[in-house]
Amino acid sequence: MKGIFFLVALIGVSYGLGDLITQFNIPDSIYSVSFSPDGKHLATSSNDNTIKLWIWNVPGGDLITTMTGHVHPVNSIAFSPDGTKLASGSADQSIKLWNIPAGNLITTINGHTGQVNSVAFSPDGTKVASGGARTIKLWDIPQGNLITTMTGHTLYVMSVAFSPDGTKLASGSTDDTIKLWDIPAGNLITTMTGHTRNVYSVAFSPDGTKLASGSSDTTIKFWNIPGGDLDVTFTGHAGWVNSIAFSPDGTKLVSGSSDNTIKVWKPPAQTPGGLITTITGHTNKINSVDICSNGIASGGEDRSVKLWNIPAADDVTVTFLSASTKVASFSYLTGTIFLANILLVAL
Numbered sequence: 001m002k003g004i005f006f007l008v009a010l011i012g013v014s015y016g017l018g019d020l021i022t023q024f025n026i027p028d029s030i031y032s033v034s035f036s037p038d039g040k041h042l043a044t045s046s047n048d049n050t051i052k053l054w055i056w057n058v059p060g061g062d063l064i065t066t067m068t069g070h071v072h073p074v075n076s077i078a079f080s081p082d083g084t085k086l087a088s089g090s091a092d093q094s095i096k097l098w099n100i101p102a103g104n105l106i107t108t109i110n111g112h113t114g115q116v117n118s119v120a121f122s123p124d125g126t127k128v129a130s131g132g133a134r135t136i137k138l139w140d141i142p143q144g145n146l147i148t149t150m151t152g153h154t155l156y157v158m159s160v161a162f163s164p165d166g167t168k169l170a171s172g173s174t175d176d177t178i179k180l181w182d183i184p185a186g187n188l189i190t191t192m193t194g195h196t197r198n199v200y201s202v203a204f205s206p207d208g209t210k211l212a213s214g215s216s217d218t219t220i221k222f223w224n225i226p227g228g229d230l231d232v233t234f235t236g237h238a239g240w241v242n243s244i245a246f247s248p249d250g251t252k253l254v255s256g257s258s259d260n261t262i263k264v265w266k267p268p269a270q271t272p273g274g275l276i277t278t279i280t281g282h283t284n285k286i287n288s289v290d291i292c293s294n295g296i297a298s299g300g301e302d303r304s305v306k307l308w309n310i311p312a313a314d315d316v317t318v319t320f321l322s323a324s325t326k327v328a329s330f331s332y333l334t335g336t337i338f339l340a341n342i343l344l345v346a347l
Contacts, residue, residue, distance in 0.1 A: 016309065016311065017264065017276070017277055017309065017310060017311055018262075018264065018277050018278075018279040018296075018308050018309065019308065019309045020281055020306060020307070020308055020309075021057065021295065021307045021308060021309050022056070022057070022058070022059050022060060022061060022306075022307050023060075023061075023304050023305060023306040023307065024054070024060055024061035024063075024304070024305050025303055025304050025305075026044065026046050026048070026052070026299075026303055026304070026305060027046075027048055027303065028046045028047040028048040028303060029046060029047040029287070029300065029301050029303060030044055030045070030046045030047075030287060030288065030299030030300055030301075030303065030304075030305055031045050031046055031047065031073060031074060031075050031076070031287050031288060031299075032044070032045045032074065032075065032076050032077045032287070032288045032299070033288045033289065033290050033297040033298065033299045033305060034077050034078060034079055034086075034290050034297075035056075035079075035290050035291070035292040035295070035297060036079050036083045036100070037079055037081055037082070037083045038083055039292035039293055039294065039295070040055065040057075041053055041054065041055060041056070041064070041083070041100070041101065042054045042055075042056040042061075042290075042297055042305070042307075043077050043079065043086055044077075044299055044305055045073075045074035045075070045076070045077045045088060046073070046074065046299075047073045048073075049068070049070045049071060049072060049073060049074060049090070049092075050066050050067060050068050050070070050074065051066070051067040051070075051074055051077055051086070051088055051098070051103075052065070052066050052067070053065050053066075053067070053086075053100065053101060053103060054305075056295070056297065056307050057295065057307070061305070061307075064101055064103070065101065065102065065103035066103070067086075067088075067096075067098050067103045067105070069096055069105055069108070070088065070090040070092050070094065070096065071090075071092045072090055072091035072092035072115070073090065073091045074088050074089070074090045074091075075089055075090060075091060075115065075116060075117050075118070076088065076089040076116065076117060076118045076119045077089075077119070078119050078120050078121050078128075079100070079121065080121045080125045080141075081121060081123055081124070081125045082125060083100060084099070084100055085097055085098065085099065085100060085106065085121075085125070085141070085142070086098045086100050087119045087120075087121060087128050087141075088119065089116030089117065089118060089119040089130055089131075089132075090115065090116055091115035091116075092115075093110065093112045093113065093114060093115060093116060093132075094108050094109065094110050094112075094116065095108070095109040095110075095112075095116055095119060095128065095130050095139070095144075096108050096109070097109070097128075097141065097142060097144070106142055107142060107143075107144050108144075109128075109130075109139055109144040111137055111139075111146055112130065112132040112133070112135070112137065113132075113133060114132050114133030114156075115132060115133070116130050116131070116132050117131050117132055117156060117157060117158050117159070118130065118131040118157065118158060118159045118160045119131075119160070120160045120161055120162055120169075121141075121162070122162050122166045122183070123162060123164060123165065123166040124166055125141065126140060126141055127139060127140060127141060127147065127166075127183075127184070128141050129160045129162065129169055130160065131157030131158065131159065131160040131171055132156070132157060133156055133157075134151065134153050134154065134155065134156070134157065135149055135150065135151055135153075135157065136149070136150040136153075136157055136160055136169065136171050136181070136186075137149050137150075138150070138169075138183065138184060138186060147184055147186075148184065148185065148186035149186070150169075150171070150179075150181050150186045150188070152179055152188055152191075153171065153173040153175050153177070153179065154173075154175045155173055155174040155175040156173060156174045157171050157172070157173050158172055158173060158174060158198065158199065158200045158201070159171065159172040159199070159200060159201045159202045160172075160202070161202045161203050161204055161211075162183070162204070163204050163208045163225070164204060164206055164207070164208045165208055166183060167182070167183055168180055168181065168182065168183060168189065168208075168225070168226065169181045169183050170202045170204065170211050171202065172199030172200065172201060172202040172213055173198075173199055174198040174199070176193070176195050176196065176197060176198060176199060176215075177191050177192065177193055177195070177199065178191070178192040178195075178199055178202055178211070178213050178223070178228075179191050179192070180192070180211075180225070180226065180228055189226060189228075190226075190227070190228040191228070192211075192213075192223050192228045192230070194221055194230050194233075195213065195215040195217050195219070195221065196215075196217045197215055197216040197217040197240075198215060198216040198240075199213050199214070199215050200214055200215060200216060200240065200241065200242050200243070201213065201214040201241065201242065201243045201244045202214075202244075203244050203245055203246050203253075204225070204246070205246055205250050205267060205269065206246060206248060206249065206250040207250060207269075208225060209224070209225055209269070210222050210223065210224065210225060210231065210267065210268070210269060211223045211225050211228075212244050212246065212253055212267070213244070214241030214242065214243065214244040214255055215240070215241055216240040216241070218235065218237045218238065218239060218240065218241060218257075219233050219234065219235050219237075219241065220233070220234040220237075220241055220244060220253070220255055220265070221233050221234075222234075222267065222268050231268055232268045232273065234265055234273075234274070234275070236263060236275055236278075237255065237257040237259050237261070237263065238257070238259040239257045239258035239259030239260075239285065240257060240258040240285075241255050241256075241257050242256055242257060242258060242285065242286060242287050242288070243255065243256040243286065243287065243288045243289045244256075244289070245289055245290050245291050246267070246291070247291045247292075247293070247310070248291075248292065248293055249293070250267065250269070251266070251267070251270060252264055252265065252266065252267070252276070252291065252310070253265045253266075253267050254289045254290075254291045254296050255289065256286035256287070256288060256289035256298050256300070257285070257286055258285035258286070259285075260280070260282045260283065260284060260285060260286065260300075261278050261279060261280055261282070261286070262278070262279040262282075262286060262289055262296065262298050262308070263275060263277070263278050263279070264276040264277050264278075264279065264296070279296070279298075279308055281306055282298065282300055282302050282304070282306065283302045284300055284301035284302040285300050285301045286298050286299070286300040286301075287299060287300045287301065288300070291310070292310075293310070294309070294310050294311075295307050295308065295309065295310055296308040296309075296310060
């Protein structure tokens with residue numbers, strides 16, 4: 001909102017890109033972090049077999065609920081597009097569907113013969129894809145009936161992701177390849193080769209024209225969709241790239257690595273593409289990252305979940321002025337500055 005104001009008293013803390021907002025500790029290694037679609041909640045899963053739901057943008061985090069029921073570590077979590085459900089995939093070979101924010105169990109889906117490494121909701125919320133030992137399975141939601149099984153990978157499937165229009169599914173595997181599948185039929189469209197080691201994470205750009213992949217070969221690759229030809233390779237991490245995620249507006253990609261760092265990149269569709277900044281603060285490898293409009297979440301082997309700032313495009317720099325100074329223009333700051341003791345009097 002815009003207007004003419006007197007700034008009577010202002011106490012504030014300004015955060016720049018990649019500044020630590022808050023953090024909270026969990027008793028065991030964190031395997032997955034995921035923002036709700038509206039960015040208000042953060043879900044985390046860990047080696048202690050639990051899932052936790054947080055209000056993240058308060059000091060220390062505000063724990064809403066802990067979801068229990070898995071009997072082995074929870075490798076992957078994903079919110080439904082409307083934010084009312086959460087899917088979880090576990091080393092206990094099951095997928096569970098939870099009601100959000102209460103955290104009540106809706107149903108348990110069985111069918112994998114090995115651990116479930118990745119889960120993803122379709123954009124319309126009617127399907128869940130899961131990846132495990134050499135196979136990808138597609139389930140209807142909320143009934144949990146199997147729609148189809150996709151085979152073709154020769155080793156573990158580590159990551160699955162739906163295209164924004166829901167007509168394609170990408171999978172990344174420890175066989176060093178990425179496969180693109182037609183949905184819902186499950187037919188193979190193409191196989192992307194180029195990584196020299198395990199592919200741990202795949203993510204579609206919000207416009208669906210690019211697929212990004214992160215690998216233990218330390219690189220991030222961008223592929224053109226639907227053809228699957230390689231566009232560009234980003235280098236810079238000194239360890240495995242375990243997790244990648246696009247920002248909702250597609251202007252940033254974040255990556256988490258076993259080199260203990262997070263990197264923020266400008267995707268190749270932006271001019272020029274490349275590294276924006278490197279974020280440090282974790283003391284062990286990072287297993288998972290996610291990004292919303294005003295924050296980056298990261299979790300890993302140091303048992304901490306850290307939240308990092310992203311300034312919104314319409315944020316402005318506020319000059320600290322005396323009480324009698326007239327402010328010509330003031331814009332509401334969307335989460336990048338915490339304010340206290342403010343009295344703004346409109347003229």
